[in-house]
Amino acid sequence: MDSVASVANLAAGTSPVAAMAGEEASHGLVRTAWDFSFRVVLRYIKSSYKDDPFRTFLEACLIGFIIWYMAKRKYNIGTNEIVLTEKEIDELVDEWKPEPLVAPLTEFERETLERAVLVDGPNGTKVRLVSGSSSKSVLNFASYNFLGFVDSEEVGKRAVETLRKYGVGTCGPPGFYGTLDVHINLEKQLAAFVGHSAAILYSQAFATTLSVIPCFSKRNDIIVADEGVNFAVQQAIFLARSKVYWYKHNDMADLERVLGDVNKQLSRRGKNALPRKFIVTEGLFQNTGDIAPLDELVALKHRYKFRIILDESFSFGVLGKRGAGLTDHFNIDPHEVDLLIGALCYAMGASGGFCCADKDLVEHQRLSGAGYCFSASMPGILTVAAADAIQALEANPSGYLTSLRENTTLLRTLLERIPGLQVDGSEESPLIHIRLTPEAMVRMRRSGGAWTKNDIDRVLIEVTEEAQKDGVLLTRATYVDEHERILPNSSIRISVSCAHTRKEVEKCAHAIKSAVSRVTSKRR
Numbered sequence: 001m002d003s004v005a006s007v008a009n010l011a012a013g014t015s016p017v018a019a020m021a022g023e024e025a026s027h028g029l030v031r032t033a034w035d036f037s038f039r040v041v042l043r044y045i046k047s048s049y050k051d052d053p054f055r056t057f058l059e060a061c062l063i064g065f066i067i068w069y070m071a072k073r074k075y076n077i078g079t080n081e082i083v084l085t086e087k088e089i090d091e092l093v094d095e096w097k098p099e100p101l102v103a104p105l106t107e108f109e110r111e112t113l114e115r116a117v118l119v120d121g122p123n124g125t126k127v128r129l130v131s132g133s134s135s136k137s138v139l140n141f142a143s144y145n146f147l148g149f150v151d152s153e154e155v156g157k158r159a160v161e162t163l164r165k166y167g168v169g170t171c172g173p174p175g176f177y178g179t180l181d182v183h184i185n186l187e188k189q190l191a192a193f194v195g196h197s198a199a200i201l202y203s204q205a206f207a208t209t210l211s212v213i214p215c216f217s218k219r220n221d222i223i224v225a226d227e228g229v230n231f232a233v234q235q236a237i238f239l240a241r242s243k244v245y246w247y248k249h250n251d252m253a254d255l256e257r258v259l260g261d262v263n264k265q266l267s268r269r270g271k272n273a274l275p276r277k278f279i280v281t282e283g284l285f286q287n288t289g290d291i292a293p294l295d296e297l298v299a300l301k302h303r304y305k306f307r308i309i310l311d312e313s314f315s316f317g318v319l320g321k322r323g324a325g326l327t328d329h330f331n332i333d334p335h336e337v338d339l340l341i342g343a344l345c346y347a348m349g350a351s352g353g354f355c356c357a358d359k360d361l362v363e364h365q366r367l368s369g370a371g372y373c374f375s376a377s378m379p380g381i382l383t384v385a386a387a388d389a390i391q392a393l394e395a396n397p398s399g400y401l402t403s404l405r406e407n408t409t410l411l412r413t414l415l416e417r418i419p420g421l422q423v424d425g426s427e428e429s430p431l432i433h434i435r436l437t438p439e440a441m442v443r444m445r446r447s448g449g450a451w452t453k454n455d456i457d458r459v460l461i462e463v464t465e466e467a468q469k470d471g472v473l474l475t476r477a478t479y480v481d482e483h484e485r486i487l488p489n490s491s492i493r494i495s496v497s498c499a500h501t502r503k504e505v506e507k508c509a510h511a512i513k514s515a516v517s518r519v520t521s522k523r524r
Contacts, residue, residue: 108454115461117468124151125499127473138468139504141494142475146318146430147400148499149349149389158388159381166380174201175366178377186387187354193390194324194342195334196356198363202371203378205343206232208353209311211371212341214240215364216309217278222266224258224306225280226250227486228288233280233311234485243275246485249288252296255279259304277306278338283315283326287477287488289425289433291319294330294337307338317347317389318404318430322397329428350386352378404430404498407505411496414509421516430496433477435460435489436516444523456490459519464492466515472508 048056084092105113120130125148127140149155162182172178183201190199202208213236217223221242225233228249237244245262248254259279266274279301281292294310301308312325320328325342327334334340340356355365365372393400408430415423415432420440424433436459441451444459457476464474477493496505 138471138473140473142473144346145497146347155388159385162381162384169379170377174377182383190354194356198359199354199356200362200365202353203375205345205353207371209236211369212355215368217242221276223278230286279306280309283312289429289431291426294326298336309339310337311341313343316342323393344386348386348389351382400498408496411505418513432494433491435491462519463515467511470511472511
């Protein structure tokens with residue numbers, strides 16, 4: 001065999017001595033590499049321990065953890081399966097009790113539900129209430145039908161024609177086969193009517209506010225908001241996850257104080273970390289009936305370098321010479337309001353909402369507005385109804401608005417004459433909140449201690465029920481109590497319409513006066 005190997009080595013041109021020398025040289029190189037690596041690692045450990053012993057300890061712990069983790073027995077899903085008999089399965093099923101989908105009703109909620117009225121037929125200035133086997137027609141002062149378009153025959157006739165042409169709905173978001181020609185036309189019409197650069201249409205008014213504010217105000221931005229804003233605005237601010245500062249309701253001195261404090265805090269950060277800053281408020285406040293002083297807001301906006309987000313859900317179609325909202329009411333350029341939010345489901349009697357802003361801000365919402373991107377677009381029938389309502393208001397603004405303001409002034413004057421009644425809200429607001437005065441509450445008999453909110457609500461419900469007996473439908477202002485940041489005081493909310501006649505307004509005031517008198521007398 002040795003001779004054969006020698007012959008093979010000779011044939012390959014290598015002698016046995018040379019082959020052995022090559023193997024020894026190879027082993028020597030490996031040993032040299034290991035020795036060199038060991039010396040490098042040892043030198044690294046010594047230097048690192050000398051300079052930073054904590055780092056050496058941390059690395060040692062990390063290496064130990066890796067070794068432990070790699071040597072740990074792996075857990076395999078299914079290896080610990082528990083086998084139950086059919087009897088045990090049946091026992092577990094019998095014992096299982098599912099959690100309720102909603103919390104059980106409280107005593108007051110149950111009372112309120114039992115007293116709720118049922119409206120039979122279409123909504124309007126007059127509705128029919130059903131109670132058991134009987135029905136009764138009453139005047140409706142509970143709906144936001146400010147301009148009377150809800151039961152307009154002209155709008156209804158056009159809506160039927162639109163239904164036959166476009167069907168019930170688009171069944172798709174605007175960016176995905178959900179945009180119709182009537183949507184594009186209404187957006188242009190809204191921008192022209194308000195006087196802004198562009199407009200974007202949303203299918204729901206509530207979702208409009210929830211989409212617009214978080215679309216522009218992000219986590220590190222700043223919102224300074226009126227503490228009297230409605231629930232939709234509160235939720236939109238919450239979804240924005242911005243830094244929020246609240247100022248006293250309609251108190252411009254307090255707002256200026258907050259704006260100054262915010263700018264002082266930001267001045268310490270430097271110019272490279274300045275966030276976007278917004279003032280958020282309502283045009284006509286749903287919870288109080290107050291009107292925001294837009295002229296002062298615009299002045300503060302320029303002085304402290306903020307942007308304004310204005311929710312005109314209840315002021316659009318109501319305030320101003322043309323009914324174009326708060327900018328029309330104060331005769332201010334609409335471009336002073338950076339983001340103007342409006343609703344089409346109140347004064348216009350249709351559905352949906354919109355946002356008027358500069359073109360770039362509108363186009364940004366088409367890709368980033370959650371309510372626009374992920375909700376089905378507004379049905380064509382409601383789109384045309386809103387467009388017809390705006391066109392009718394443009395054609396005869398004085399006819400609608402003059403009648404609305406006359407009815408508002410008349411009802412407010414009559415209500416202020418009722419003893420024991422407190423009337424809240426601006427004199428020009430068709431949204432009126434009434435409540436019993438503290439003096440009237442003190443004179444009423446009550447078993448127990450001080451008056452609670454539920455006690456006051458029960459009294460107001462009795463007032464609305466007494467008014468229904470006289471043929472007037474009223475509603476108590478309700479809120480999601482646990483989700484309101486500042487829970488408004490209990491009140492009865494009255495919505496005046498230009499479609500009400502003078503006699504109907506007087507009948508409403510007389511019914512409220514009689515109801516207040518009967519309830520307070522019964523409880524003395």
